[in-house]
Amino acid sequence: MAFSFSPQELVAIGLSLKVALWAVVASTPVGVLVALLLARCEFWGKSLVNGLVHLPLILPPVVTGYVLLLLFGRRGPLGELLESGLGIVFAFRWTGAALAAAVMGFPFLVRAVRLSIEAVDRRLESAAGTLGARPVWVFLTVTLPLSLPGLLAGMTLMFGKALGEFGATITFVSNIPGETQTLPTAIYAFTQVPGGDEAALRLVLVSVAISLAALMLSELFARHVARRVMVS
Amino acid sequence: MTLEVDVALSRPSFELAASFRTGPGVTALFGRSGSGKTTLVNMVAGLVRPDRGRILVDGRALFDSAARIDLPSHRRRVGYVFQESRLFPHLTVRQNLLYGSWFRGQSFRLGSIDQIVELLGIGDLLMRRPASLSGGEKQRVSIGRAVLSDPAMLLMDEPLASLDEARKGEILPYLERLRDELDLPILYVSHSVPEVVRLATTMIVLSAGKVLANGPVEEVMGRPELFPAAGRYEAGSVLDARVVAHDAEFGLTELETAGGVLRVPRLDNAVGSRLRVLIRARDVMIATERPHQISALNILAGRIVALQDDGRPIGEATIAVGEGAIRARITRRSMSQLGLAPGREVFAVVKTVAIDHKSFGQYPERSGREREEI
Numbered sequence: 038m039a040f041s042f043s044p045q046e047l048v049a050i051g052l053s054l055k056v057a058l059w060a061v062v063a064s065t066p067v068g069v070l071v072a073l074l075l076a077r078c079e080f081w082g083k084s085l086v087n088g089l090v091h092l093p094l095i096l097p098p099v100v101t102g103y104v105l106l107l108l109f110g111r112r113g114p115l116g117e118l119l120e121s122g123l124g125i126v127f128a129f130r131w132t133g134a135a136l137a138a139a140v141m142g143f144p145f146l147v148r149a150v151r152l153s154i155e156a157v158d159r160r161l162e163s164a165a166g167t168l169g170a171r172p173v174w175v176f177l178t179v180t181l182p183l184s185l186p187g188l189l190a191g192m193t194l195m196f197g198k199a200l201g202e203f204g205a206t207i208t209f210v211s212n213i214p215g216e217t218q219t220l221p222t223a224i225y226a227f228t229q230v231p232g233g234d235e236a237a238l239r240l241v242l243v244s245v246a247i248s249l250a251a252l253m254l255s256e257l258f259a260r261h262v263a264r265r266v267m268v269s
Numbered sequence: 270m271t272l273e274v275d276v277a278l279s280r281p282s283f284e285l286a287a288s289f290r291t292g293p294g295v296t297a298l299f300g301r302s303g304s305g306k307t308t309l310v311n312m313v314a315g316l317v318r319p320d321r322g323r324i325l326v327d328g329r330a331l332f333d334s335a336a337r338i339d340l341p342s343h344r345r346r347v348g349y350v351f352q353e354s355r356l357f358p359h360l361t362v363r364q365n366l367l368y369g370s371w372f373r374g375q376s377f378r379l380g381s382i383d384q385i386v387e388l389l390g391i392g393d394l395l396m397r398r399p400a401s402l403s404g405g406e407k408q409r410v411s412i413g414r415a416v417l418s419d420p421a422m423l424l425m426d427e428p429l430a431s432l433d434e435a436r437k438g439e440i441l442p443y444l445e446r447l448r449d450e451l452d453l454p455i456l457y458v459s460h461s462v463p464e465v466v467r468l469a470t471t472m473i474v475l476s477a478g479k480v481l482a483n484g485p486v487e488e489v490m491g492r493p494e495l496f497p498a499a500g501r502y503e504a505g506s507v508l509d510a511r512v513v514a515h516d517a518e519f520g521l522t523e524l525e526t527a528g529g530v531l532r533v534p535r536l537d538n539a540v541g542s543r544l545r546v547l548i549r550a551r552d553v554m555i556a557t558e559r560p561h562q563i564s565a566l567n568i569l570a571g572r573i574v575a576l577q578d579d580g581r582p583i584g585e586a587t588i589a590v591g592e593g594a595i596r597a598r599i600t601r602r603s604m605s606q607l608g609l610a611p612g613r614e615v616f617a618v619v620k621t622v623a624i625d626h627k628s629f630g631q632y633p634e635r636s637g638r639e640r641e642e643i
Contacts, residue, residue: 160351160355161355161357163342164351164355164357165357165368166316166341166342166343167314167315167316167342167343167345167347167348167415167418168343168348168368168372168414168415168418169343169346169373169418169419170368170372171372172341172343174371178368178371179357182359183359
């Protein structure tokens with residue numbers, strides 16, 4: 038088996054990385070906020086928010102993809118608004134693949150961050166308050182640094198999930214080579230045509246390699262951070 | 270500086286209604302656990318919200334339910350030294366010390382970082398992280414961190430409680446220096462009589478959420494009826510004393526007190542200097558005749574003014590000696606055998622050995638309450 042990639046495979050690898058990275062980067066601030074809300078605030082409808090965040094975990098991915106299509110498609114209410122307002126189009130673009138990956142990976146991110154925020158000793162936060170730090174600074178200088186290992190773990194998990202996202206992606210933005218064809222949809226496509234086995238296998242190996250590398254990198258980071266914030 | 274507190278809090282299992290006013294120097298908030306000491310300092314710090322009342326520092330309202338004022342803790346300028354230090358584990362000692370200045374600027378009214386570091390003896394720790402510090406070191410860093418946040422007053426919630434005796438002895442001198450060298454009023458929560466005697470000038474006794482007494486330490490400690498509430502073991506009387514002579518040959522120091530001359534183990538204080546001495550009630554014996562041929566060096570003649578006998582095997586006698594009073598814990602059996610009764614002339618016997626370095630309270634050299642000369 039010759040280990041040289043066809044242009045289509047290379048594009049799928051590059052696009053997958055781009056989609057997963059964007060999904061993680063764009064969701065992280067929102068994810069941290071939602072996690073903070075769930076970890077530290079009591080409000081009416083909290084269990085509803087919690088349910089909505091975790092819904093993509095339970096729903097068949099094809100349902101999530103279809104809902105995205107209804108909402109963010111060219112004629113969907115949000116899709117129309119975003120296109121006329123900000124010029125952002127999701128339908129059948131790589132941005133849509135990133136959105137689908139973000140929605141599917143979001144519960145993993147929020148869950149990890151929420152757990153690590155809940156593990157931060159609140160007494161340290163009140164100590165920071167008595168030293169003059171307003172709540173937003175308490176969060177940035179105490180809570181966030183102390184929950185960094187969890188945040189990194191959450192981002193890695195989400196990256197992995199985003200890389201492997203299939204059902205919602207193919208439903209929402211289809212499987213267009215060069216635009217929305219990521220690793221999993223490319224592998225699926227190659228397995229559907231005669232003689233595509235070799236290409237599929239190559240991409241499977243690439244998938245395994247990227248996922249493994251991400252996991253190891255995150256482990257390394259987390260260990261480094263944990264050493265620094267070792268609880269006294 | 271004055272701190273005025275008048276607050277009420279009602280919880281299903283706990284009622285607190287406390288009102289007191291206190292000035293500069295160290296004010297001890299004294300009481301057994303569950304009496305509301307920590308709740309009260311948490312209210313001053315803004316960590317617990319009273320149901321109603323007022324908390325004023327120098328007339329500035331930190332909390333006033335009538336005027337709907339409730340400053341968040343980051344705007345109260347009240348430094349807080351917690352029992353469990355609460356240092357930030359992800360920051361170095363130096364960053365911990367500077368944390369307050371990130372938000373309140375580097376004016377350091379109470380002294381530069383170098384001065385505070387030197388005062389607390391933590392210069393060698395600056396680059397380390399809290400996890401690698403001993404309990405005593407953590408507590409000193411935590412004190413420095415609070416002082417460097419430019420507070421108008423300092424709250425200390427049993428800062429020595431989590432330390433063993435040796436570590437306590439290591440920190441107490443630093444607390445004394447802090448009290449004597451900085452112009453910073455301190456509200457000091459404690460349930461240890463020796464700590465209170467050593468550090469505080471004013472004392473507030475708290476029991477079941479109520480203020481039982483508030484006044485100078487000697488005065489409050491002289492009221493035996495307060496102390497069943499505060500825990501008996503270390504109860505005693507505090508006498509105001511002046512160093513009159515040192516006995517180099519035997520390594521003793523003579524103190525003049527309101528109750529007469531007291532011989533104690535050698536002190537470093539100069540002749541003429543003033544201090545407070547705690548005589549624990551369990552270290553005092555009573556004799557009905559002046560004992561002869563006895564090793565105890567302190568025999569003070571006095572008269573019984575009060576006898577506390579609640580039917581338990583051990584009771585307490587208060588003996589007026591000179592201008593002062595000494596309390597003695599004795600068995601009910603001794604009371605009955607010696608025929609003790611109020612009015613009876615007796616001798617209070619105190620072993621010199623029973624008084625150690627923890628029994629003394631030094632007066633601050635400059636801050637603290639004004640006192641008339643003897």
